[in-house]
Amino acid sequence: MQGKSMKGFQQNFDERQRPGLSESTPPAWRGRFPRNEIISLLNVNRPFNLAESTSQDLTVGELLNLAGSEPIRNLKLGYGTSAGSLALREAIAEGCNVPAEQIITTQGTALGLFLLAFEVCRSGDEAILATPCFPPSRDSLLGAGVTVREIKLSFENGYRLDLDQIDASLSAKTKLVSIASPQNPGGIQTSRADIEKLLAMMEKRSPDAMLFIDETYREATYGDNAVVESFAGLDSRIVTGASVSKALGAPGLRTGWLTVADADLRERLAIAKMNTVISGSVLDETLATVLLRNREGVLASRRRLLAGALRELALWCESEHERVEWLRPDAGALCCVRLRSDAFDETAVSRFWGLLPDHDLQLASGTWFGESNRVFRLGFGYLPPERFGPALSALSRAMSAATA
Structure with a gap:
């Protein structure tokens, strides 16, 4: 889906995620696999997507430049x-x-x-x-x-x-x-x-x-x-x-x-x-x-980007230490951040999640992984560098709005 159709889908999806706004109580889940809202990552991609845990997406063109087109054409x-x-x-x-x-x-x-x-x-x-x-x-x-x-x-x-x-x-x-x-x-x-x-x-x-x-x-x-x-x-x-x-x-x-x-x-x-x-x-x-x-060639540039993003994230976490605490990762384009209990009561935590779409933000809730909703996974490798800083600023604004 592109353009208006994708935007409309995303707005409708976001509305369904807000507490208390579902049209009706869903029926009891009957699937053999438990339902988990991580499936939303396949359907929604907001401008400040801090939920993804991948590094930036490769393109087919980049891969073909490495392979040459003839081996693929003759496959x-x-x-x-x-x-x-x-x-x-x-x-x-x-x-x-x-x-x-x-x-x-x-x-x-x-x-x-x-x-x-x-x-x-x-x-x-x-x-x-x-x-x-x-x-x-x-x-x-x-x-x-x-x-x-x-x-x-x-x-x-x-x-x-x-x-x-x-x-x-x-x-x-x-x-x-x-x-x-x-x-x-x-x-x-x-x-x-x-x-x-x-x-x-x-x-x-x-x-x-x-x-x-x-x-x-x-x-x-x-x-x-x-x-x-x-x-x-x-x-x-x-x-x-x-x-x-x-x-x-x-x-x-x-x-x-x-x-x-x-x-x-x-x-x-x-x-x-x-x-x-x-x-x-x-x-x-x-x-x-x-x-x-x-x-090695593909990973080298991505590791440099990850190192830069991790430094930026560490500075943001330090500046926000009165409101969040985090675990510095050993590897991966992801880490866990927790909303401090002395800064966010339970109502503020719920409000925080409800406000994310208003700030074009996407985070991965700790509840998806078996944690509390005070914890979220923050991906720092998916967004390009010029958008990562603005995304963290939007996250700060969302936290402020949740406790206002």
Whole structure:
């Protein structure tokens, strides 16, 4: 939709999001997957979009400049292979330091986690999930029929992994433990030492369990900061997931992957993939291969932009320290900000969310991720630099209006 039609759609959508303005009480939700308002990010894109966690979107032209048009023009649009194209898997393997045969491509990381949960867990089995988290990380487990035991991490503790909580929740029923590093929404990384401790706990209490680590934001570092090595090759019980969506700015390619050391599980996942999506798009996988083969050049400019935006955000948070507190991220184009309780009562918090459309603002509510509505995910990589500062100024105005 373009022009007036898109504007009208957005205005109607915004009205439906304001408290108390829905036309009628919606019927009880009957879907197998829980409804989460993060779906709004697919339908609305306000001028000051601080909700997105990607870096700036790549264009097809930029990718074709890297690839040349002839390989694309001559590409045959037949079915892809069950594991994904060999060229793509080799490019992924280079970044993960594992053999290409251990890679299986998926339509985004979310599909990979769903297939993993659907195949690893059976009726009566349990999965442990660290939250707050990307909503499909929880909802794909529930959609697959898995009993989920959430480990709620705290803002006060910097969303650091709580190993004692996980240890107390592990049992013989646990077949999957799911975490993210860096986390979404906070951008907080888990150390190798903590992963090794977690694996030791699992060996003792849940010997049949797999550990899934979402590494989608791993390469979205700042400036010259080093990229943390993937956990893919650390242990055969680890399955990692990632995609070209976030750090590389190509979510429209819908190309993600799992690293799976266990050959039996890898074959089962390939069959599960065949029975859901058959194969990946050969066009998407070809373009994703080009992107990954040129990853360092593409990432370098984005890391510089992220570093600049993070500095600007840090200055804004310092200037607003009486009204907000934040957790500085380790990686990723995202962080968590919290409205201070001594500056915003519950009424002011509700008013704040209702006022965002009036200021052309978009934020990702903490409630989407398993947090309170005092917390929001702020994306600092999606807007171009010339619009990021004005967006933060609009956010300050919205906070002032909420407490006026």
